[in-house]
Amino acid sequence: MDKSPETVIEIASYFGRIKLRKWPQYIGTGLASMTQFSIGIIMAFSAILVPQLRADASLLLSPEQQSLLVSITTAGIVLGCALSSVLLRLMGPRRLMMLQGPPAVASWLLVALASDLRLVICGRLLVSFLNATTLSCYTMYICEIASPQARGLLSAAPEVFCSLGLLVGYAVGAAVHWSHMALALGLLPNVVMTAGFFWLPESPGWLTAHYCFEEAAASYRFYRGEDFPAEREMQAAMQRAEKREDRGSVADVLRRMVRREALVPILLVTGLFVLQILSGMLAVLSYAVTIFQISGSSVDEYLCAVILGCTRLVCNVLASAFADRFGRKTLLIASSLVSALALVALGGFFFAQQRSLLPPGGALGWVPIVALILYMAAASFGIAPVTWMLLGELIPASVGMVANGAILTVWGLVYFAVLQAFPFLTQVLGAHGTFWGFAACCVALAVYTGLLVPETRGVELQDVAALFRRRPTPDKKADGTQDQRLRNLYGALPQPRNAIYLENQAVIQYVRRRAESCTGDLRTPAAN
Missing domain, CATH: 1.20.1250.20 (MFS general substrate transporter like domains)
Structure with missing residues (x-):
């Protein structure tokens, strides 16, 4: 045998x-x-x-x-x-x-x-x-x-x-x-x-x-x-x-942070978190009751806020499965575009309300509720969870303790600015202008993701880190074997692996370590 x-x-x-x-x-x-x-x-x-x-x-x-x-x-x-x-x-x-x-x-x-x-x-x-x-x-x-x-x-x-x-x-x-x-x-x-x-x-x-x-x-x-x-x-x-x-000391970590393989993902994730705040999701959650009050909807504003909370909870539960099925990049782009459409519709309602273009009797009072629910569902599928997911996947572990704190500090500063400015923006630009501005930031997030963010679904963390290293230029005088080796090493990313394969590989790697430590056949835990 x-x-x-x-x-x-x-x-x-x-x-x-x-x-x-x-x-x-x-x-x-x-x-x-x-x-x-x-x-x-x-x-x-x-x-x-x-x-x-x-x-x-x-x-x-x-x-x-x-x-x-x-x-x-x-x-x-x-x-x-x-x-x-x-x-x-x-x-x-x-x-x-x-x-x-x-x-x-x-x-x-x-x-x-x-x-x-x-x-x-x-x-x-x-x-x-x-x-x-x-x-x-x-x-x-x-x-x-x-x-x-x-x-x-x-x-x-x-x-x-x-x-x-x-x-x-x-x-x-x-x-x-x-x-x-x-x-x-x-x-x-x-x-x-x-x-x-x-x-x-x-x-x-x-x-x-x-x-x-x-x-x-x-x-x-x-x-x-x-x-x-x-x-x-x-x-x-x-x-x-x-x-x-x-x-290492903080100075050692800072020296590692300025290297290309650490600096590029830090800047990339910082941009994602800034655009996440500018997309308006956290501002909407913090001013949810006030927004429903100014919309003039006949539905109780506190009930509408509870509906928003239910929507966010359900979509967050489903988001992890969708992230593994469709990938982080695809989910973030789709979430940003759908969120932009919902915010455009919401801004259009407030524009018509300001210009007294709405039909009498509150026939369109359902529009802000549906638009905000659609916006919250879309944002909760991608904008909210995927950015935090990429924080853990793209930032190298060797600089994570300091880099994560720095990224979240910038995130908090932008968060403070948006919440502080929201009431004034609604007065200066109107509610419609404010939400159209959030929609523009959602489109910018989709473009940013499509152009700069790599796909990490099914990719090992060490392979993700290799994405940001400077790749050497192959020697033109090298023979065909050398060229093929370089193409294999620096070529396409590993193909995404499904969850079952990854789970089996994890078990196999674990048992291999146990098997290598044994001189004979694999022993049971009790025998060990």
Whole structure:
């Protein structure tokens, strides 16, 4: 009988001898996604707070105060993202997410119990700052604890949790006072996250980067199962540590960031995040109730906001499957173009409303609702999830801690500018001009993606990194064999692989490592 590694691997895979534990990965992913659930609550709270304060006869809110109440959260995001890289390197993703919970609870209590508008603004600034410190670490934590077979599904969980938090926030805010909403929804996710992470180990990737190899091996076995070959991972980590590929000073990371293979994807992803904000999706979510109010629709504005939240949640759940089926680039282009069409229709409605061209009786009152639902569905399929997906796939791991924080800082600055300017844009340009401007940015995002963004579906991360390296010019005097070798090395990208093939390859690679460590036939986990 042939006892080559390939034969032994196939037999072991077929009979299921190698089984990795997944429930700790699901628990860790759920707790890490609570950070995004809190972000959804913050966005929903922005949409609920201003209309309820405007309805209070004892308060007279100026346009400047309204925009400050909404945009102050993005100022906290900028500050939090600027510090997130430093905190992540010092504390690790799991400890950072756990320790931000108690001060976040105190900040929400400040908002809920505030007797003055200035205290509300201060509390919202602190809440957004604390949540922003975790924006650059939850994706890293999930990717490090997840097995290859479950990584795609688990990586989509944070965006789903964000949509769930948005939907819950809209629904609760429509039924209760904003202070009660802050007290209930502000405390719940932070308490759950802090209590849950207390019992979980740190992510293995951060531990190996800090030379804690024994703790990293224990972490691998906790999240993947006792049968996981942690020793092999530790040997590779030690080799990387000797070459100082995983760790270095900030100056070392900055020197790596100016290299072509790091600088090009950083600039590319930064452009994607800027255009994502300028497409208007987050502005629409933050001002959803106000937008429905000025549309004059007969449907309750809070119910419309809940419908938007439901649409975003359903589309985010479906987006991960569509991204693997059609590819990131195709999905992002299609999402941007459909979003532009929906915004053009919405702007046309407001233009006709301003010019008194609408038919009497509110016969077209359904247009803004349908246009916003179509826009939210399209944006949630591509613009929202794919940009965050590309952040993890295009940025090299060697510069990820610093580069992600820098990208998200720029993202937060543009986010702040858009939210701060939205009320003034609707006054100066009108609602129609504002939404047509968002539509133009959606078209620009589609063109930007089509011309510059590479397709990463089914491509290994090391192959994605090779896209941005400078390719040498083949020697014209080289023989045909040399030319063919160069074409094979620097030619077309690897063909996309389906999910089943990738899963089988992951299992085969794992069993091959186990088989190579055995002197005879493959032994069962019990025999090991």
